[in-house]
Amino acid sequence: MSQTMDSKTSDRKWLGLYDRPHRDLREFLERAESLGEVTRVKGASWDLELGALAEIVNHKRSEAPALLFEDITGYPKGFRVLSGSGNSSKRMALMLGFPMPRTAIDVVQAYRDRMKLHKPIPPTTVKHGPILENIDRDENVDLYKFPAPRVHEKDGGRYIGTEDLVIMRDPDEGWVNAATYRVQVHSKNSTGLWMSPGKHGRQIRDKYFKQGRPCPVLVCCGHDPLLFLAAANEIKFGVSEFDYAGGHRGEPFEVIPSEIHGLPMPAHAEIILEGELTEGDLHTEGPFGEFTGYYASPSSEQPVIRVHRVYHRNDPILTLATPMRPPSDMSFGRSIVKSGMIWDAIERAGISGVQAVWCHEAGAMRLFNVISIKQAYAGHAKQVGLVAAGCQAGAYLGRFVVVVDDDVDPTDLFDVVWAMCTRCDPALDIEIIRRMWSGPLDPIIPHGSPVNYSSRGLIDACRPFERIKDFPAVVGATPELRARVAAKFADILNKI
Ligand SMILES: Cc1cc2nc3c(=O)[nH]c(=O)nc-3n(C[C@H](O)[C@H](O)[C@H](O)COP(=O)(O)O)c2cc1C
Numbered sequence: 001m002s003q004t005m006d007s008k009t010s011d012r013k014w015l016g017l018y019d020r021p022h023r024d025l026r027e028f029l030e031r032a033e034s035l036g037e038v039t040r041v042k043g044a045s046w047d048l049e050l051g052a053l054a055e056i057v058n059h060k061r062s063e064a065p066a067l068l069f070e071d072i073t074g075y076p077k078g079f080r081v082l083s084g085s086g087n088s089s090k091r092m093a094l095m096l097g098f099p100m101p102r103t104a105i106d107v108v109q110a111y112r113d114r115m116k117l118h119k120p121i122p123p124t125t126v127k128h129g130p131i132l133e134n135i136d137r138d139e140n141v142d143l144y145k146f147p148a149p150r151v152h153e154k155d156g157g158r159y160i161g162t163e164d165l166v167i168m169r170d171p172d173e174g175w176v177n178a179a180t181y182r183v184q185v186h187s188k189n190s191t192g193l194w195m196s197p198g199k200h201g202r203q204i205r206d207k208y209f210k211q212g213r214p215c216p217v218l219v220c221c222g223h224d225p226l227l228f229l230a231a232a233n234e235i236k237f238g239v240s241e242f243d244y245a246g247g248h249r250g251e252p253f254e255v256i257p258s259e260i261h262g263l264p265m266p267a268h269a270e271i272i273l274e275g276e277l278t279e280g281d282l283h284t285e286g287p288f289g290e291f292t293g294y295y296a297s298p299s300s301e302q303p304v305i306r307v308h309r310v311y312h313r314n315d316p317i318l319t320l321a322t323p324m325r326p327p328s329d330m331s332f333g334r335s336i337v338k339s340g341m342i343w344d345a346i347e348r349a350g351i352s353g354v355q356a357v358w359c360h361e362a363g364a365m366r367l368f369n370v371i372s373i374k375q376a377y378a379g380h381a382k383q384v385g386l387v388a389a390g391c392q393a394g395a396y397l398g399r400f401v402v403v404v405d406d407d408v409d410p411t412d413l414f415d416v417v418w419a420m421c422t423r424c425d426p427a428l429d430i431e432i433i434r435r436m437w438s439g440p441l442d443p444i445i446p447h448g449s450p451v452n453y454s455s456r457g458l459i460d461a462c463r464p465f466e467r468i469k470d471f472p473a474v475v476g477a478t479p480e481l482r483a484r485v486a487a488k489f490a491d492i493l494n495k496i
Helices: 025-034 049-060 089-096 104-117 200-210 225-231 241-249 331-348 380-390 413-423 479-488 490-495
Strands: 038-042 066-070 080-083 134-137 159-161 165-169 176-179 182-187 190-194 215-220 254-257 264-266 271-285 300-312 317-320 354-359 368-373 400-405 430-437 453-461
Touching: 025 038, 025 066, 025 089, 025 317, 049 066, 049 080, 089 104, 089 225, 089 331, 104 331, 104 354, 159 190, 165 200, 165 225, 165 264, 176 200, 176 225, 176 241, 190 215, 190 271, 200 215, 200 271, 215 264, 225 241, 264 271, 331 354, 331 368, 331 380, 368 380, 380 400, 380 430, 380 453, 400 413, 413 453, 479 490
Parallel strands: 038 066, 080 317, 368 400, 400 453
Antiparallel strands: 066 080, 134 300, 159 182, 165 176, 165 215, 182 190, 190 300, 215 271, 254 264, 271 300, 354 368, 430 453
16 A cells, blocks of 8 residues: 555545555554654653653754653653654654655655645534543542653653643634643643743733633644644644645544533543633743754743543653754754745635745754745745745744755755855845744743844845856766766766
């Protein structure tokens, strides 16, 4: 059943190694393990060791295996933590039902092909599911039951929600948002929740508070990585991440209404907390080492979730995303999706000629985005750069957008820097756009700023359009000459 990326991906939904989507995180893990994509680690402590191991492994090599932590110190044998669920081309292809890729751009392209046919599929409501295997109510709630890690040495506490889904219902329109926001354990039955200004969850929370009502919320802390993919990316306001992820799956997710607030709980999830936020009920949250590689925002007073129910499977798996100086256990997977979304946004804006997009891990998946184009007219590169910097997928906490010609590989930093150094005249080809959407996690914004603006640098590293024909020729052997000489001297070359 295995296929390669040469297959057309546009006329079928699920083209992966298996003929149907995985049922849940556990089946996904089995499949990933059979491809050699999972490493089991026994005996690590929740206190700093999970985070440090994730850092060591992901700094050692790109597309490192997922880490399944078992026998965590001080916890029952079955309670596990998974880091890096979707952080490689193969795991992304497995998750999304794509053929096995040869390169990262293959996955980006498959994602885009999927999006051309993608229709949101709303979840179906069911009565039973493994998430109901254990329910802790009221005074029996104890969040320390789970091996929530203290991730980095300077963190303000333990974080149960990193690769999580924070699920809320819009009080006016009734649609359900599911987003990844960090969730710190404050006590056995309360957590903090940090949402950046402008994020959908924060807009929804503020609507409840304006109406003088508490904001009901679920925090799902272990689930199908496809739900995390949807929750961690900027999907249009009003579109539920459940529907979006269902559209990728080709079939609906099953959900069960939660006991107190009737919010949808993924039936096959691992751990879910249910509670509410009340205006004025605050607690110190953070600091937390973040994805830019900095502790950019200090601790602050943030709303508290009072937790009244905990639902979990037997032997639950907590999913962990470990923000750090990149690369991290989530940076590769996020680069793929962000690249696909920005590429789509440029095309939807009516601009042709884009050859590839890559949001570099070194730029924490947001701050250094490169687009290669086949230049068709004067101003083409600038137009592409403006849309990439301003579209919904690319606007938040951005920094540099670089546009290169189609002979430059946007995934190769060496190639990109060479193009910047040779085809860009800074005085003519760098534009600064001021006061764009950012947030308190942007290290360039001073602590306590009343607003979170930062600027963007658009770098046109394409050959000047009017000189395309007479721009100095690139030095390098033709493919034919290279192939002939490489074949003739294969003995020597194979030893180098
Ligand atoms: C591991 C991880 C943790 C994140 N933590 C936060 C967070 O604590 N607060 C926040 O505002 N955004 C956070 N984000 C970014 C949001 O998940 C992302 O912007 C998402 O699109 C927000 O959903 P929304 O568009 O429904 O608001 C995080 C992303 C990832 C991948």
